Amino acid sequence: MLVEFEYWWLLILPLFFTLGWIAARVDIKQLIAESTSLPATYFKGLNLLIADQYHKAVDAFSEALYLNKDSLELHFVLGSLFRRTGETDRAIHLHLNLLENYELTDQQTTSIKVELAQDYFKAGLYDRAEELFLGLRNTRYDQAALRHLLDIYVKEREWSQAVAMATELERSSGVSYRKEVAQYFCELAANAMISQEWGAAKAFLAQALDANKNCVRANVLLGDISAQQGDHQTAIAFWKKIEMQQPDYLGLVAQKMLKSYSTLSNDESDARKGLPEGLAQLHHYQEVYQLSSIMSVLYEGTLQAEGAEKAEKLARTELIRKPSLKSLDQLLQARAMLDDEQHDLQLMQQTVRNAIGDRAAYYCDQCGFRAKQYHWQCPACNAWESLPPEPSEATIRDINLLKRK
Incomplete structure (x- = not known):
């Protein structure tokens, strides 16, 4: 029996080899047929896509689709x-033509609805x-749908x-959205503040801080609410908390803090009496963090409360420590106020002011x-907290490069 079994295999093996050879030939012929059935305009379109010539690629693929109307791809x-x-x-x-005029499987129908939904989104038909x-x-x-739905609700401010x-x-993706959620609660609070619904606004801001304890905007708005309600001591306390969150943002509330300190003056007829404590607080921040926005508020407050001589000294110290056109402008302004006859100083100050012009601005990192002015959400790309809290004095070259982008 063993010998007969081996002979049978000798007879069957050539048959298997022949069948395999025939199958391979069929596969090769089918592959060649499929590749040759693709119109040449298809490959032309691919080349145009690689070259980023999208409008020409549209024409090429339109012609390819005309020659092969059944290709879903x-x-x-x-x-x-x-x-x-x-x-x-x-x-x-x-x-829409695909959905209405073609026989499709459930999976194909779903895929087309994904494309159509993106069409509507791009067209603003939210x-x-x-x-x-x-x-x-x-x-x-599911996740792609969630991301697009989130974009829709943000654009519609829902x-x-x-x-x-x-x-x-x-929950679905495992990616944190705590920063964004906190900003959404801040937007809800801002809407409530417009309607003077202070309780609701505070509740939203508490939720913002619960979502993201480092949400600076929540403490900014909580301070704003207290200031509007006349509780300036509490307002200052909220703004001071920013130092423990992200101290670079202190410049956004420096002017508000100084105003609230002034309002706390015992003699409301002379608000300057309330400035010393506020100026001392800003002096401390400036010494520690050296923020140009705080320096600007500090200089103006010093000029108002303590006169041009103190303001000149402050500007000179800052210019030595951190040279900038803004500090030079402040120094020249104070010097000109001290001596009315120094017309050359006024001329120099005006020249410097014209030079710096509109260069100081906030530039989105994205x-x-x-x-x-500062925006919590970039008006162009809609990214949250993408603008640095300190304005930068960009050079003309920097501005031109940004314009090209």
């Missing part, structure tokens, strides 16, 4: 290109986009929904957006 590529080039109406029409993204929850696109969505996304 070509539809997706072309739809993405339409969004990239701002032709969202064509992208919407393309994907209600339609929201409806589709909500329908994509609990699918394999802060309560943004909090809920960020919390869900945090996109380079230039702002004359």
Whole structure:
């Protein structure tokens, strides 16, 4: 029996070899057929994409899709290109046509809805986009849907929904959204402050600090509320807490602190009597942190309360320690006030002031957006806390580079 078994295998092995050779030939022929069925414009479009020539790539892929109307992948590529080039109406029409006129599997239908939802989002049709993204929850696109829903609620300033969505996304992805959630609560508090709903505003700010204990904005707003209610001692206490959070932000409240210290004066008819304690506090901050924004407030307060001579000394000390055009401008201003006959000093001061002009500004770390005043959220890229709290005196070269971006 053993000998017969070996002979049978000798007869069967060539048959297996022949069948394998035939199968391989069929696979090769099929591969060649599939590659040759792709229109040449498809490869032309790929080359244009690599070269970042998106509008020309649109034409190439449009021609490729005309020659191969059943290719779902070509539809997706072309739809993405339409969004990239701002032709969202064509992208919407393309994907709606797929849903209405093609027989699709459930998975294909879901994939097309993802594309269509992105079309609506790009076009600013947030209600339609929201409806589709909500329908994509609990699918394999769940996290992508959550991220887009969060973007929608932020753009529409629906802060309560943004909090809920960020919390869900945090739970789903494992990525922290504590900083963003705290900012959403601050936005809710700011809206409540406009309506003078002080209790609700304070509650929102407590939630902001619970979400992110280093949320500077929460203490800024808590101080603002106390100041508006006439409790300046409490306002100052809230603003002082910023030193324990992120001291670089103290410059944002320096002027407010000095004003509240002035208001605490026993003699309200002469607010200057309340300035010494406030000036001493700012002197301390400046010695420790050396922030240009605090120096500006300190100089103006010193000039008002103690006169040009003290202000000149302060500006000279700062200029020696940390040379800047702003400090030079302050020094020349004080010197000119001390001697009315020194017209050359006034001329020099005006020259320096013209030189620094609008150069001092806040520049977003994410996109380079230039702002004359501080924003908690960048108006250009919507990133939170991306603008440094201290303005920078950018050079003309820096400004030109940022403009090119």
